[in-house]
Amino acid sequence: MADIRAPMARVLAAMSGGVDSSVAAALLLEQGHEVVGAYMKNFTNEENLPGDCPWEEDIRDARAVCDYLGIEFRILSLMDEYHDRVVEYLLAGYRNGVTPNPDVMCNREMKFGIFRKFAKSQEFEYLATGHYARIDRHNDGSVDILRGADGKDQTYFLALLEQDQIQPAMFPIGHLPKPEVRKEAERLGIPVAQKKDSQGICFIGDIKMSDFLGHYIKDNPGPIVTLDGKEVGSHRGLHLHTLGQRKGLGVPSNTFGKAYVVVEKRGETNELVVAFDEPETPKLYATKCRVGSISVTNQPLGSAEDLAAQPRYRSAAVSVTPEFLDDTTAILTFEKPQRALTPGQICAFYDGPKLLGGGVFQEIMHEG
Numbered sequence: 334m335a336d337i338r339a340p341m342a343r344v345l346a347a348m349s350g351g352v353d354s355s356v357a358a359a360l361l362l363e364q365g366h367e368v369v370g371a372y373m374k375n376f377t378n379e380e381n382l383p384g385d386c387p388w389e390e391d392i393r394d395a396r397a398v399c400d401y402l403g404i405e406f407r408i409l410s411l412m413d414e415y416h417d418r419v420v421e422y423l424l425a426g427y428r429n430g431v432t433p434n435p436d437v438m439c440n441r442e443m444k445f446g447i448f449r450k451f452a453k454s455q456e457f458e459y460l461a462t463g464h465y466a467r468i469d470r471h472n473d474g475s476v477d478i479l480r481g482a483d484g485k486d487q488t489y490f491l492a493l494l495e496q497d498q499i500q501p502a503m504f505p506i507g508h509l510p511k512p513e514v515r516k517e518a519e520r521l522g523i524p525v526a527q528k529k530d531s532q533g534i535c536f537i538g539d540i541k542m543s544d545f546l547g548h549y550i551k552d553n554p555g556p557i558v559t560l561d562g563k564e565v566g567s568h569r570g571l572h573l574h575t576l577g578q579r580k581g582l583g584v585p586s587n588t589f590g591k592a593y594v595v596v597e598k599r600g601e602t603n604e605l606v607v608a609f610d611e612p613e614t615p616k617l618y619a620t621k622c623r624v625g626s627i628s629v630t631n632q633p634l635g636s637a638e639d640l641a642a643q644p645r646y647r648s649a650a651v652s653v654t655p656e657f658l659d660d661t662t663a664i665l666t667f668e669k670p671q672r673a674l675t676p677g678q679i680c681a682f683y684d685g686p687k688l689l690g691g692g693v694f695q696e697i698m699h700e701g
Contacts, residue, residue, distance in 0.1 A: 343367045345457040350391030353463030355398045357505040359521045370399040371407040375415035397524045418442040427572040431677025445498040467507040478688040483510035489646045492681035492691025555603035568605045571598045577673025618670040621698040625662045629690035637684035
C-alpha cells in the first residue's frame, strides 16, 4: 500500500498551547503548507470547580506560538457544543454506573466532528493535530491510521473515528518520539518548548474526576462489601469508583501483602464489591465480553489478518476472536484473560499497527 503524502495545502492546525500541537503547526509551515492556527474554547470552569483549568494561559500560549510562526490565529467558542456532546455523555455514563471515556468522545465529536466541519466550511483542505499517530493515504483515496512510531502512540483515542473524519487528518509529529518533539521545539525556537504536558480531562484541565463528578452528581453513600458479603467499609457513591480500582477505597485489607480491588458495582443494592487483587480472584479477570457501537475507520474488522483488541490506553493489544451479533455488536473472546474489563470504556481494534476502529464495552462475561 502506498504512502501518498499530502500535497502543499491549506491546513487548519488545532492549537492547544502545548508543545505537541505547536511543533505540529511549525513542521507543516516548514514543509511549505499554508497554516492557520485555531484554539477550541470548550470549557472555562465558570462554575469554579476545584482544580486547574488554565484555558486563559493556553490561549495566550497558542497565540504566542502563532505570532512567532507568523500565522493567523483564531479562537472557536464551542462551549455549548462541548457541554452537550462530551460533558453530558460523561455525566450520563457515570449516573448509569459505567465508566465513559471523554477523551475518545472529544476526538469524535469535537476535534474531528465540529472542528473538522468548521475547517471544511472555511475551505481548509486538511485538519492537523498533535496526536502521536500516522496517516497512510492510498491510491484509491482511502486513508488508514497507523500507530505512532517509536513507542509513543495515541491511536487508542482515535478509535471511534470513521473514514470521512480521518480523510482530511494530518498528524505531523506521529513519526517522532516525545523527546524528539521537545528537541524540535527547541530547534524551531517555539516559545512553549519547555511547557509541561497537560493532564486531566480533555479540554477541562487538571481537575480530579471525583471533584468534577461531585459538582454534578450528588453523593449516594452505601456499603463496601467483600464477595462473601462481609461489610468492610462505606463509599460515597458508586459513580466515584471503577472496576479494577485499588487506590482511594479507604479500606485496608488487614492481610499482609494483599490489597483490595473493586470487582463489581451493584446498582440495585448500592454495594461496592471488593476482593483481593489476585489473578484467581472471581470477577477480576475475563476472556469474554460484549462490545457494541462498533465503528470502523476504513475496512471491516473481519478483514484483519490478526485482529487484536486494546481494552484501555495503557495496555497491550491482545488477539481476539469475534462473533458478530449484528453490524455493530460482537462477542469477543480474548486469547489471554484481561484484568478489569469495564463497561462504558472503549475497546480499540488493530491489525498490526493499523487502527481498524473501536467500540464500547457493554457486558463482561465472567465464568461461574
